[in-house]
Amino acid sequence: MPTAEEAARVPPGQRLTKGWPILHAEGIPPFDPATWRFRVTGAVERTAEWTWDEFRALPPVTVTSDIHCVTGWSKLGNNWEGVPFREVLDRAGPSSAATHALIEAPSAYTANLPLDALADDDVLFAWSHDGAPLPPEHGGPLRLVVPKRYFWKSVKWAVGVRVLGRDVRGYWEERGYHNDADPWAEQRYAWQESR
Amino acid sequence: MLAGMEARPGPGEVWDLIRRADEFVKYSPNRDPAAARAQARRQLERAAEAAAALTDRAARDALTEQVRRRLDDLDRAGDRADG
Numbered sequence: 001m002p003t004a005e006e007a008a009r010v011p012p013g014q015r016l017t018k019g020w021p022i023l024h025a026e027g028i029p030p031f032d033p034a035t036w037r038f039r040v041t042g043a044v045e046r047t048a049e050w051t052w053d054e055f056r057a058l059p060p061v062t063v064t065s066d067i068h069c070v071t072g073w074s075k076l077g078n079n080w081e082g083v084p085f086r087e088v089l090d091r092a093g094p095s096s097a098a099t100h101a102l103i104e105a106p107s108a109y110t111a112n113l114p115l116d117a118l119a120d121d122d123v124l125f126a127w128s129h130d131g132a133p134l135p136p137e138h139g140g141p142l143r144l145v146v147p148k149r150y151f152w153k154s155v156k157w158a159v160g161v162r163v164l165g166r167d168v169r170g171y172w173e174e175r176g177y178h179n180d181a182d183p184w185a186e187q188r189y190a191w192q193e194s195r
Numbered sequence: 196m197l198a199g200m201e202a203r204p205g206p207g208e209v210w211d212l213i214r215r216a217d218e219f220v221k222y223s224p225n226r227d228p229a230a231a232r233a234q235a236r237r238q239l240e241r242a243a244e245a246a247a248a249l250t251d252r253a254a255r256d257a258l259t260e261q262v263r264r265r266l267d268d269l270d271r272a273g274d275r276a277d278g
Contacts, residue, residue, distance in 0.1 A: 022224045023222060024224060025221060025268070071218055071221065175217070175261060
């Protein structure tokens with residue numbers, strides 16, 4: 001049984017899970033630290049690129065946050081280590097036109113978010129979960145973590161950010177899922193957006 | 196409702212079929228991915244049939260497009276698995 005404090009952290013329509021379910025629509029991409037690159041492109045002052053070693057040398061933070069999956073499970077108290085999104089973006093310098101971003105995985109998978117949301121203190125590119133390297137099935141070597149949105153926005157196997165001057169829907173957002181995906185407002189599906 | 200007349204699915208029921216197909220795909224890493232894709236495809240074929248019967252044209256077109264997009268995704272996933 002969850003404590004009252006834990007129960008208060010579970011959004012409507014969600015249930016707690018003890019494990020960590022593995023969900024993804026695409027296969028796990030291979031990871032070679034020698035060839036891996038992370039790029040910030042689009043509406044930026046300068047395209048930024050990091051090798052794996054360079055990315056890991058960025059100043060790390062740790063964040064503890066909850067996961068809420070649109071399929072209905074929540075997992076509380078996840079300890080992440082990585083680099084804040086805004087630290088990555090600042091190295092490229094968003095242009096004055098920049099408002100949104102698409103986070104990119106090696107496959108066609110993307111998720112879109114406003115830069116304001118990505119600038120939150122708890123948003124990071126994580127390489128570690130609960131003190132261990134992030135396993136490939138959970139998005140390792142690197143995934144975005146956006147705790148205030150349903151977890152599909154937390155792109156697994158992240159390799160880039162495309163900064164945009166307008167909002168462009170990502171993979172699931174194009175497939176009928178909510179553009180904003182706030183679990184506390186139960187924003188699961190696109191048809192709710194016109195309400 | 197008249198006896199013997201089945202209820203016609205509405206857009207919500209069609210979307211629910213599509214959403215369940217998505218869950219077969221999302222959870223496929225935990226089981227046989229080819230079998231999961233086959234289940235998703237069957238679910239989407241049911242959704243396509245139900246969508247075609249919708250009288251609301253906008254909903255019919257939108258849901259048919261969502262089904263088509265997912266069937267294309269499944270075709271590409273199958274090609275990658277085969278290749």
